């Protein structure tokens with residue numbers, strides 16, 4: 001088999017055969033197919049798609065590129081959640097401890113920032129001492145002792161996805177339904193969770209910009225999960241504006257801790273509880289009450305134990321960026337648009353995300369919002385604060401926001417989107 005013929009098949013809108021798929025995933029994982037060849041194939045897939053048979057085979061090949069985990073020895077049912085990626089999407093941070101406090105085991109294998117979207121591991125790494133990289137034994141120990149673990153997928157789990165995910169991030173090939181579905185589901189199926197709730201984001205800050213594409217992605221993933229014996233449910237949720245009031249690593253950890261302490265922005269609380277209910281239902285814990293776990297402090301206890309078990313200090317001060325720049329409202333009225341994509345790109349340009357796969361992220365960089373769509377604003381009031389260690393980036397970040405935040409005259413009838421758009 002040669003890689004050029006595989007690329008040409010997809011470039012010319014053909015169907016990849018099972019043999020071609022198995023070979024190219026295996027050869028790429030072993031380093032026989034080069035990054036530039038795989039990026040050409042990823043671009044051909046993005047442009048020309050894959051059918052259901054190809055997606056199922058591609059996912060199976062990614063699963064088979066590594067090992068499979070097994071949580072059968074745990075006394076609790078396993079429940080996991082995965083988001084397709086958004087701006088300000090810190091939900092995993094409060095969600096995993098809440099669901100664990102309700103009696104499930106939550107093995108949350110998470111990723112790093114991809115494109116303009118933030119990554120759970122980048123966020124948690126802003127906590128001094130916290131480690132994302134755990135051996136399989138360490139992961140099971142943390143899961144067993146605290147009920148939840150949030151960590152990087154080990155090197156042995158879907159290694160083909162690990163390489164391809166980093167490559168797609170820097171080659172403009174993220175937004176392909178077959179590649180997103182196979183990337184997420186290969187990790188989740190290999191991880192061995194019994195149930196899975198997918199948070200499929202829709203809107204400017206999501207990879208799926210409209211509800212039809214999001215529905216197709218959701219159906220593709222639910223189909224893959226169900227075929228592999230994982231109880232899988234998907235919620236379609238709004239990503240037209242950032243979730244909560246922060247986008248950036250340490251900023252989002254701070255906001256997540258506020259949620260666990262019983263405060264935090266309402267949209268973050270509402271979505272966290274909606275996903276928690278789905279996870280508990282899917283895990284067979286229908287009587288558990290996630291709102292109670294939040295209110296009585298038991299979720300906070302799990303958070304503190306989970307962070308400490310992974311080397312972090314839950315009481316340590318979080319890093320703060322060296323420089324801030326405040327953006328003020330230029331007119332009074334009702335804020336109708338705070339575009340999620342623009343805020344994501346601006347946060348990324350400030351240093352919260354990476355431009356090349358080997359780049360380091362800045363822990364303190366990002367954006368703090370002081371108003372959200374639906375809020376009344378007065379000319380001159382603070383709209384957002386930009387944070388960075390590299391102030392020469394302010395102008396570049398402001399360019400991304402230019403024309404993407406709108407205020408309409410006082411009295412305009414405006415209702416923000418609900419957070420959950422469908423199931």
Ligand code: URA
Nearest residue numbers: 084085179180183184
């Ligand atoms: N999350 C993933 O794990 N993979 C993608 O491709 C997109 C979001």
